[in-house]
Amino acid sequence: MSATTTNPAVLPASEGSLLQRVLRGAVTPGGAVFLLAAVLLVAVVWINPSFGEPPQLIRFIGRTAPIAIAAMGQYYVIVAGEFDLSMGAVVATQVVIAGNYIGEDESRVLPALLLMLLVGAAVGLVNGLATTLLKVPSFIVTLGTMLALGGLVRFLTGGAATGNPVDTFREIGRGGIQDVPVLDVLPYPVIIFAAMAVFGVLLMRSPFGRTLMATGDNPDAAGLAGAHVWWVKTRAFMLSSLSATVAGILLVGYAGVHPSVGAGYEFQAITAVVLGGVVLGGGRGWILSAAAGAFALELLFSFLNFQEVESTWRASVQGLIIILAVAATARAWSFGRRPSSTSTPPSAPPSTPTSTPPSTPTSDPVPPSRPAAPAPSPTPARPGTETGEN
């Protein structure tokens, strides 16, 4: 933000060689999550070498694709300063729609896909409009849609599993391109995930992405600058619901139809996003970090599976490790900035100045207070990755 107002020739975050930029990025929360995922991967492969074989690895990526896609969807909403708790319910709804509507009728596959995407877009639209136009906090709106959709799923299924749809539909989430060299098989979910990731990166670099980021950082400023805040945020919600829909389509194939599919997805997605260093409250974060957060999370779960942690307190172990991991990535951030706060004048510019000025988002009308609480600000209240790098 400040970078654009002071208009330097190069954004501070873009200075230096590629290597310098990568190293600098790695100590931000958005970069540290990649290190975390790498460490976890090494740990998993260490205790269980067969996991590291390419065919197994690619399968792992395939099965993590749905949650990674959901995390990227959640990212759009969180970076716009909102929450989407309805994701898990959207996944369950889509799964049940697929099971009930398609059934054994192969000719319904395409209409069903269309229907599911429409339902996904509609849910996002409702979430977005209720949040922006009715001014209901998104936490409550999406909690409401979560309950409403949960009720719908219950009504449609009675809470018990229904039959799986035809195998052709399930192939999307279950199948893959066979006989690929080295990998053995290239699961379709991996391809879909890669496409969604590329789409996400390009989208965040487009004017819409920039506006979305600005809106999350400071909606008032974005509004004054001419952005249609309500429509930008609404589209973020629609992107989130559509991502959940894609995740649902993959899960029908991967797991099958059951009302419990998607349970807890919203929290897993939010955890992944936070683990990826994306700031709750909006305005900071890199979309691929959110996806990396999802991979780190899944690797952690697999690690616990391999360690055979007692089933009764497995959930507690997961919870504690997640808190530690988020704390650790936050520390990584403060390590990264410590030198800059001590040796400020000459070579500090990297990311410190870009992150601090907008640190009090909406209500900071008194400029004099600024110098009083300058760069050091030890609490990483609004840290983040490089502003411009999205």
Add this chain to the structure above:
Amino acid sequence: MRPQIHRAPIAVASALLLGVFATSCSTEDPTESPDATESTSESPDAAESPEETEGSDEWFDQAVYDEQFEQRSATFEGDPEQPYLQYIDGEMTDTSEFASEGAKKACFANASISNPWRQTGWITMNQQLEALQDDGVISEMETRDAGDDDNTQIADIDYFISEGNCDAFIISPNSTAAMTDAVERACETGKPVVVFDRGVETDCATTFIHPIGGFAWGIDTAEFLIDNLEEGDKVVALRILPGVDVLEQRWAAAEKLFEENGIEAVDYFTGADPTKIKTIITDELNKGEVAGVWMDAGDGGVAAIEAFEDFGAELPVMTGEDEMSFMRKWEETGLTGLAPVY
């Protein structure tokens, strides 16, 4: 693949012939019989239901284990023409003190209908309700579905006690410890209380109708796996949720037998979520060969099999439940399996 290959229908039939799990003892008073709506059942002697709550074998009760071990081969009592009223050696409660005239209102606090077994039971129950309404025994049955939530069910029971105008309570507890106080409050009204399926830690209920599908299920399924596997083989146990006595007893029995017979078993809670099941199985396969899958209930059996298929591993010896999805998959794949009828 394995020496013994069951076809689904045969297995169902044989499980039925073994008569393993359908057991009963209903206590009926002709004039006051809301409990007639549910009939596969067992002894009213609730004294056997409270679990010891200490130590690591919290849910293991040798006496009940032995009793159900015997009951597996017991013969049914009651009219074979009405199999739904048959039962295994339970005592009948004397309910003459509740005798009364006219149609009465029954209040049913149900844990949920969130699995095929409970849905089938719910349909059956409504059919029986119609019959009893035609007979003028029951005027109406007010049902509250707790949706698998302890707190909701406690509130449901308290609502029935204070505002339900109930003449009798039927309670199918969601979980064992949490529901005990509420059931006791219902007992304090002096009206007949029927507890069925899962138990509670009190014997105040007029009638406790329960399956022997706890330990007996665990014994049968574990023995099947032990018979079909070698010592040292690995079994993955997929459990739906903790804290439900029937499910805990299934695992307690199976775990004990696996241990005694040198089967390496590792257990997971899945919440019946097929995504989780698949992930768990895939991780286990990554770790090494999995020779058997044990389930404390059939929900999600298909996902478990598909995990083996997608991994390209040899299908396991498997125990599931008599659900259509599992049956179809079983027939399709021809795996070695057991589907106890409960």
